[in-house]
Amino acid sequence: MPNAAAPAPKAFHAAYSLDAFPDALKGGVVGIGNFDGVHRGHQSVLERVQEEAGKLGVPGYVMTFEPHPRAVFTPQKLLFRLTPPHAKAEIVRAFGLDGLLVLPFDASFALREASDFVERILVKRLGIVHAVTGYDFHFGRARAGTPDYLRQSGEKHGFGVSIVDRVHDEGGETISSSRIREALTAGEITLANALLGYRWFAEGTVRDGDKRGRTIGYPTANIALDPDCTLAHGIYAVRTVIDGVLHDGVANFGRRPTFDNGAPLLEVHVFDFSGDLYGKTLKVSFVSFLRSEEKFDSVEALVAQMDRDSEEARAAIASLAPLSPLDLALYDIPLAG
Incomplete structure (x- = not known):
């Protein structure tokens, strides 16, 4: 797991194409997968990457794909992304790995033969010495790149391979991105956070609003989340980072039925804060679900x-x-007040 007591942060490399892949990561150990959520199951892959890289004295990093392959294969179905690329980079960095490589994924990439992926990308371009994947990861045309195929390819090309088994929660159920999406959609923040191993967060730029909150004593920073976000509408205890400082707050995600019943919006009220947040990018982590959104008969009842x-x-x-x-590494920053 990440070493929060490290004396100084090491260099982290985030590359969003093969052309941008840095020499500093070449010859390293790579963890391959979609890693949406980078949950506790994914973290077992990252732990193995960290372990193998430490033994070999080489860099350890993650390879993932964007957009999520499901968005390419079934574009008609919206997919609630738990961690877009910038969030993955933040988590992988906090974990203590050396980098993140994001490969653009499209129909032509999906048709790439498994052997081509191994030989042209893993061996020739990245020069890997070890690969780590989860038990259910497949790659290449018709998903021909099974875990066994990767092991055989490693023997052929001279790199090691580790396949990490499924990880279960305390109740014996498999930890998965799908379970976490379902939990967030149901407002079960405590469960989602337990499966993630950190508090789920969303990031966005504060936009100009109608400033109604100021008139009732609750000014808010308004952020539009991705259209595919199916987070339960309701009121949440949250924490947010502003200019490198951690602040506590309360937030509403929903349509504001008392006023306009408009498009879903995240409205964050930061406790004991005064200042201009317009145009700033905020990272909002969700602590607990307080109640569902509801319509009130009066503004006075709403404020109460x-x-x-x-x-x-x-x-x-x-x-x-x-x-x-x-979780500690992600929020190891000064606390307001």
Whole structure:
């Protein structure tokens, strides 16, 4: 797991094409997969990458694909992305690996033969000495690149291969991105965070709003999440990073039925903060689900409920403890106040 006590952060390399792949990562150990969520199951792959890279004295990094292959194979179905590329990079870096390589994925890439992927990309371009994947990872045309195929390819081309088995939660169920999406859609933030091993977060740029919150004593930073986000509409205890400082708050994600019932929007009220946030990019982590969004008969009734929500959010945040070393590394920054 990541070493939060490291004296200084090491260089991290994020490349978004093969052409941009840095020489600093060549000859390393690569973990290959979609890694949407970089959840506890994925982290077992990252741990093996870290272990093998340490033994061999070479860089350890992650290779992933963008867009998610499911978006290419079934474009008619919206896919709730848990971690877009920039979020993956942030998590992989906090974990303690050396880099992230994101390969553009399209129909032509999907038709690439498994042997071509191994020989042209893994061997010739990346020069890997070891590959790590999960038990269910397949690659190449018609998913011919099975774990066994990768092992055989490693024997042929001279690189090691580790296949990591499925990881179960405390109840014996397999940890998966699908389970986490379902939990977030149901408002089960505690479950989602437990499966992730860190608190799920979203990032976005604060946009100009109608400034209604200021008039009722609850100014908010408004962020439009991705259209494919199916997070449950409701009120959440949250934490957000502003200019490198961690702040507590309460947020509403939904359509604001008391006012306009408009497009879904994340509205974050930052406790004890005054300042201009327009145009800033905020990272908002979700601590707990407080209640579902509802319509109130009056603004006064809404404000009274928001007062109660704020008290509950403060109490939830006050009792927080890191979920894991990774969770601590992601938020190892100064706390406001």
